[in-house]
Amino acid sequence: MNLLIKNGRVIDPSQKIDDTLDVLVENGLVKEIGTALAAPTGAEIIDATGKFVVPGLIDMHVHLRDPGLEYKEDIISGTKAAVAGGFTSICCMPNTKPTIDNKAIVSYIINKAKAEGFCNVFPVGSITCGLSGERMSEMGELKEAGCVAVSDDGKPVNNSELMMRSLQYAAGIGIMVISHAEELQLVGEGTMNEGFTSTELGLKGIPRVAEDIATARETMLAEYTGTPIHIAHVSTKGAVRIIREARVRGVKVTCETAPHYFTLTDDAVRGYNTNAKMNPPLREADDVAAIKEGLQDGTIDAIATDHAPHHIDEKDVEFNVAMNGIIGLETSLPLSLKLVEDGVLTLNQLVAAMSCAPSTILNLDRGTLAAGSVADITLIDPDIEWVVEADKLASKSKNSPFLGWRMKGAAAVTVVSGKVVHRR
Amino acid sequence: MAEFRHKHIIALRDLSKEDIELLISTAESMREINSRDIKKVPTLRGKTIINLFYEASTRTRTSFEIAGKRLSADTVNITTSSSSATKGETLSDTALNLLAMKPDIIVMRHSVSGSHYFLANKINCSIINAGDGAHEHPSQGLLDMLTMKDRYGRLDGLKVAIVGDITHSRVARSNIQGLTKLGSSVFLAGPPTMLPPGVEKLGNVTVCATMNEALQDADVVMMLRIQQERQGKSLMPNAREYSRYFGLNPNNIKLAKPNAMVMHPGPINRGVEMSSSTVDGDQSWILKQVENGVAVRMAMLYHVCGGELGE
Numbered sequence: 001m002n003l004l005i006k007n008g009r010v011i012d013p014s015q016k017i018d019d020t021l022d023v024l025v026e027n028g029l030v031k032e033i034g035t036a037l038a039a040p041t042g043a044e045i046i047d048a049t050g051k052f053v054v055p056g057l058i059d060m061h062v063h064l065r066d067p068g069l070e071y072k073e074d075i076i077s078g079t080k081a082a083v084a085g086g087f088t089s090i091c092c093m094p095n096t097k098p099t100i101d102n103k104a105i106v107s108y109i110i111n112k113a114k115a116e117g118f119c120n121v122f123p124v125g126s127i128t129c130g131l132s133g134e135r136m137s138e139m140g141e142l143k144e145a146g147c148v149a150v151s152d153d154g155k156p157v158n159n160s161e162l163m164m165r166s167l168q169y170a171a172g173i174g175i176m177v178i179s180h181a182e183e184l185q186l187v188g189e190g191t192m193n194e195g196f197t198s199t200e201l202g203l204k205g206i207p208r209v210a211e212d213i214a215t216a217r218e219t220m221l222a223e224y225t226g227t228p229i230h231i232a233h234v235s236t237k238g239a240v241r242i243i244r245e246a247r248v249r250g251v252k253v254t255c256e257t258a259p260h261y262f263t264l265t266d267d268a269v270r271g272y273n274t275n276a277k278m279n280p281p282l283r284e285a286d287d288v289a290a291i292k293e294g295l296q297d298g299t300i301d302a303i304a305t306d307h308a309p310h311h312i313d314e315k316d317v318e319f320n321v322a323m324n325g326i327i328g329l330e331t332s333l334p335l336s337l338k339l340v341e342d343g344v345l346t347l348n349q350l351v352a353a354m355s356c357a358p359s360t361i362l363n364l365d366r367g368t369l370a371a372g373s374v375a376d377i378t379l380i381d382p383d384i385e386w387v388v389e390a391d392k393l394a395s396k397s398k399n400s401p402f403l404g405w406r407m408k409g410a411a412a413v414t415v416v417s418g419k420v421v422h423r424r
Numbered sequence: 425m426a427e428f429r430h431k432h433i434i435a436l437r438d439l440s441k442e443d444i445e446l447l448i449s450t451a452e453s454m455r456e457i458n459s460r461d462i463k464k465v466p467t468l469r470g471k472t473i474i475n476l477f478y479e480a481s482t483r484t485r486t487s488f489e490i491a492g493k494r495l496s497a498d499t500v501n502i503t504t505s506s507s508s509a510t511k512g513e514t515l516s517d518t519a520l521n522l523l524a525m526k527p528d529i530i531v532m533r534h535s536v537s538g539s540h541y542f543l544a545n546k547i548n549c550s551i552i553n554a555g556d557g558a559h560e561h562p563s564q565g566l567l568d569m570l571t572m573k574d575r576y577g578r579l580d581g582l583k584v585a586i587v588g589d590i591t592h593s594r595v596a597r598s599n600i601q602g603l604t605k606l607g608s609s610v611f612l613a614g615p616p617t618m619l620p621p622g623v624e625k626l627g628n629v630t631v632c633a634t635m636n637e638a639l640q641d642a643d644v645v646m647m648l649r650i651q652q653e654r655q656g657k658s659l660m661p662n663a664r665e666y667s668r669y670f671g672l673n674p675n676n677i678k679l680a681k682p683n684a685m686v687m688h689p690g691p692i693n694r695g696v697e698m699s700s701s702t703v704d705g706d707q708s709w710i711l712k713q714v715e716n717g718v719a720v721r722m723a724m725l726y727h728v729c730g731g732e733l734g735e
Contacts (some may be wrong), residue, residue: 194621195621195622196621196622196625198620198621199591199620199621199622199623199626200437200597200622200626201537201538201559202537202538202556202557202558202559202560202594202597203537203538203557203558203559204558205620205621271541272537272538272541272542313514316516317514317515317516317542318515318534318536318538318539318542319536319537319538319539319542320536320537320557321536
């Protein structure tokens with residue numbers, strides 16, 4: 001099936017394009033971008049008037065829960081949620097059961113995604129076997145099998161020597177290391193950000209410095225070894241500052257944040273709302289401001305969701321007992337578009353953060369509409385208003401702090417390899 | 425008489441000044457029952473109260489049980505050792521099963537802050553908080569205020585020093601909420617490791633650099649138990665050093681107003697937060713607090729039942 005996407009505002013930072021143009025897709029590839037393109041016989045014509053046409057969005061931080069925890073999410077439901085949210089590619093984290101630390105699991109995921117999924121799935125393998133934090137996974141084989149990065153996401157590699165050696169070894173193989181930066185002893189038994197809200201609610205706090213210290217360690221290890229590192233889900237003012245300073249020194253550090261860190265503060269926890277419980281926790285107003293500033297000045301490269309589905313039985317419990325994490329695939333785009341509406345980001349910056357940057361960081365060969373590239377395309381309707389309702393979400397899990405929120409903007413059409421996989 | 429509109433009593437933060445005054449004045453009238461020869465009225469006859477305690481408690485549980493019995497309610501006690509918690513049943517399931525037996529009130533103590541709000545969304549009987557994590561302990565806050573009122577005849581304008589582990593103290597939080605609403609000012613002292621961030625914004629609260637500063641001219645000195653079971657290991661060197669800087673003794677008590685009242689929610693670590701002489705001395709109101717506990721809990725049970733006073 002061939003496609004002609006007509007009269008949309010085509011925004012492709014990789015080619016510095018931002019204009020009303022047509023995009024012609026043939027045989028799953030972008031054939032041409034231009035004005036008044038003619039539709040080949042039999043091609044479907046999509047009228048994109050009033051819509052943004054951008055390189056397919058990429059979420060570099062997703063928990064698909066498959067294999068092993070399919071009661072929360074699986075590759076089918078997770079990729080369906082992804083395309084509904086405008087994502088054409090997602091990277092899935094290795095804390096599955098069993099862990100993504102061997103070729104068999106990587107192959108299972110890639111094969112199932114190809115056969116039954118709705119978008120591209122790029123697995124992230126673990127840094128250490130079984131996420132034990134004790135010895136390195138077979139990163140070479142993981143990369144050969146199709147992993148695009150390694151991470152022990154959910155926890156840090158606590159042992160600094162092992163982390164340093166992992167950075168060196170991974171650099172030799174040419175695979176990115178993604179760090180979950182937290183100093184575990186400072187996290188302790190904490191369940192939310194340490195601050196006035198935790199004081200009032202009587203909940204044990206996680207101080208922001210727990211993230212700052214770990215972020216500093218990672219940048220120093222990367223600086224010492226001269227290797228690249230990517231910091232996941234940055235949430236604190238301190239971490240943004242540390243990364244900014246490291247980059248000035250030439251350290252090869254990239255990072256991402258998540259929409260909840262620039263949208264919510266720890267006030268959302270009031271009422272002991274377990275759908276506002278995640279790790280790292282929601283922070284305070286000055287952190288939110290720093291995250292926005294980091295996105296604006298480019299210190300923060302990417303927006304990723306840390307989509308973390310949990311079953312209702314794991315969230316509808318006392319606060320301390322509730323699992324960490326929220327779903328994000330279907331709310332990321334409108335929450336990020338709000339940054340454009342509020343003047344924090346330009347549209348081009350937004351597309352870069354949600355598509356080009358993740359592709360560049362992980363060397364994905366996506367994030368562009370250049371002629372000849374894979375036709376992963378997202379059509380964004382910036383004006384459509386809708387309300388987040390649990391029973392309309394494609395994800396199996398409904399653990400979102402944004403339920404009931406009025407959103408503006410959504411993916412109108414999602415195209416993966418030239419095929420329409422979602423239409424709103 | 426003012427009306428009490430709350431179905432549950434979970435936190436003094438949720439109550440108005442008028443609510444708190446009403447509970448205290450009802451407690452004052454309940455005391456008369458406790459001094460009778462036959463200490464029982466039929467007010468809550470036919471009502472069932474379940475005391476569901478997920479944490480060990482002697483004083484509070486006994487006090488709630490006696491309060492219920494003096495109002496002629498049927499009371500049942502469940503403690504963790506005999507509950508389903510050890511069998512892995514969720515709090516929600518336990519509560520729903522208890523609810524199926526049609527209680528009128530569940531009095532619960534639980535180690536997780538906010539558990540009572542969680543339950544209140546699930547069940548339709550009244551819930552009274554007998555202590556949740558480090559959040560609130562409203563019956564303790566109310567009995568403390570009743571005791572202060574006994575001594576001074578008012579709560580407005582009192583200077584109350586609270587000394588100890590504020591971070592882990594639900595007693596401190598309930599007192600801060602209640603005392604602020606009734607016009608007292610609270611002065612806190614403790615090692616910086618035990619003073620939670622932003623605590624001065626919780627109410628009319630001043631954080632003092634030293635214990636002496638907090639004690640200076642205080643009307644009330646409230647000492648908190650050092651909760652060994654809840655704190656991490658790195659909050660203080662040891663009990664000996666703690667006692668040296670944050671223990672109440674016959675010398676530093678002189679900084680407070682002459683004949684200032686000394687309080688403690690119990691159980692006391694004698695020789696740690698208080699010297700025995702201050703526990704047992706003339707200024708101690710500690711046993712009066714315990715006595716008032718029964719009356720306050722009778723008032724709480726009575727008001728959440730929305731009942732009329734019988735005879």
